[in-house]
Amino acid sequence: MNKIFLVASREFKTRVQKKTFLLSTIGLPILIFGFYALMIYFQVKTTDNFKVAVSDQSKLFNGKIDDKKSTEVIFSFIDADTAALNKKLIEKEYDAYLFIPNGYNLQSGEPQISFRSSKALGLMTREKIENRINNALEEKKLLALNISKGQLDSARLENNAISFTTNDGKKDNETKVGISYAVGMIAGFLIYIILFVYGTMVMRGVMEEKVSRIAEVIVSSVKPFELMLGKIFGIGAVGLIQFIIWMVLVFGLQFLIPVLFPDVAAQMQSAPIQPGAMGAATAVKESGALQGIMAGLAEINFTLIIGCFVFYFLGGYFMYAALFAAVGSAVNEDPQDAQSLLLPIMMPIIFAMVIMTKAVNDPNSTLAIFGSLFPLTSPIVMMARVAHGVPDGVTVVQLIASMALLVLGFLGTTWVAAKIYRTGILMYGKKVTWKEMWKWAFKNN
């Protein structure tokens, strides 16, 4: 045990002290975040004091679009024809103009209202202008149809007009299913990435020991099995630390968004507050959706999901890491050899990913149940089912069975891998086939 710890701590230290570790653990998320921040920045960037001249030939708006006091887009009503307006645009008196032709028919929308700007509009500016004009038009239309605000509000069906429940009397709301879908997908995908990234890290570590010819020196003091386990534990610890740092960074950086982009935050808050019947309705709807998401999130059992995630993350990692180690031990100097030997290990991982995308939609299908029990696919597939909760997504019996099978699978692969590993790391200059690895594993050496 002491020696496994020694090996593990060396594996851990050499990796954590590397510059690339710092770079990938802290630099990469910051880089990605910066990239996104930049994208958001350019998307939401609005021109301040965007002046729009409104020439209302059919006296539709009575001198004002809405009651909004905005400094971003300023509508000012003038009486001019298109030629004069174009001239004003060229002279940069205004940034854009809105022309409502004489005899504009509210119902048919003919002849068309035109909007012309001196240069192409930013996404957000365009949306803002479009929203305000559309809202104003909608309001006018409703008034023309003799429908009042109150009538409209009462006519709108709320989200909860129909009550969906499951057989056991539990509420089954749409947002919850949507959130379960997202959580399951993200968790499954994360485990998929973890298996690949840290699995190949173990493989490369073993190859390095073999290629640098240190393996035999080490195994004269440490049993090959201890060396393999130490390596797997050490790299697993690196993975766990890296993961925790990423999580902390992700949550930490999230709080930075409002600080960096006060505009975005303000807009998010001001968005629902829009005048008019329609605007009020959207406001209610949106805040309702938000409440729905909050309620949905509250209904999801995060203790269960995080608990399961850690279990399947570790279980899956240990199971596959042993296999990756076995492949690494069989490879010689040529890393290309690894490719063909890796294929049988990658197949179930990719297969699991495919089942997982099905399982998030239908957690109780036969394929999903099989995938979540079979130890080579269960770490990925089970996350999709667990996200739907117990017992909606997965029964307690199935969950326990899956966990037990994963532990058995882990013991099994480690046992097989250890036998391949102890022969493989001392074998030089020979290209190894799967047939030979099979022999190493199941015949006594």
Next chain:
Amino acid sequence: MHNILELKNLQKHYATQKAVDDVSFSIKQGSIFGLLGPNGAGKTTLLRMITGIFYPDSGDLLFDGKPFDPQNDFVHIGYMPEERGLYKKMKIGEQAMYLAQLKGLSKSESLEKIKYWFKKFEMESWWNKKVEDLSKGMSQKLQFVTTVLHEPKLIILDEPFSGLDPLNANLIKDEIYGLAQRGSTIIFSTHRMEQVEEICDHIILMNLGKKILDGTVTDVKQQFKENKFNVQFKGQPTALVSPIFTIEHQEKQQLIVKINEGYTSNHVLNYLLQQDVLIERFNEILPSLNDIFIHLVEGSKATTRAFQNN
């Protein structure tokens, strides 16, 4: 002196061949023991069994008088395999610390021993260098240090001098003598016969997985001598014909003779004196280990087997 290691009918089979086939021998404590043999003779497999990396299929292995227990006895063994290396990206000091701790030394013990050996080999300034910056000879020195620093009772060195310049080779050679004097036993595996002749007390020759020769260097030479003598003389050579010996080779003032059965060197000398030959030198020609090696191994299928093994 008692035996540090005893092998009794040790066997190890691979799928296609017997790598070690019924090998028995014993090694006295404090001796320098040479394990010889062509490539693929089974030396590495044998050494791996002695170090506990492989388990024998059958046979007994006694270490220090007790059945060999790799789990506990590994601390008394230092093994420098032929295929040896170091972690390239690790600092030299850390690497030595790691290997010492794997041998069961505590942190403080390791540090103390490493400092002692680094000082002895003038390697103190290397501590923070990386292994990849070392030359082959330098890393060889480091490997030797990490093999012996836990003061093992049994030190196994597989081709320890390959890649070393004469100066460093001598340094290591002196250390080997020193370690043997202090009670360590050394198993020395090599193809370089002149080194074996110089260093080893006792040798074993393996071929095709079997032990084919066992004894002290002088015994082995005696065993394979062909009763040849070298005679150097003054003056004009005369026609020398006698039933006592046959002349194998004749030069101006030198003869190589082979003594026939039933006669001794004194008979030759007597005869030469009677012939009034003025003798300057008379000495026995003993075969070199190299000759014995080639003589014994040649003709067997050692080469083909070596290829099969890889």
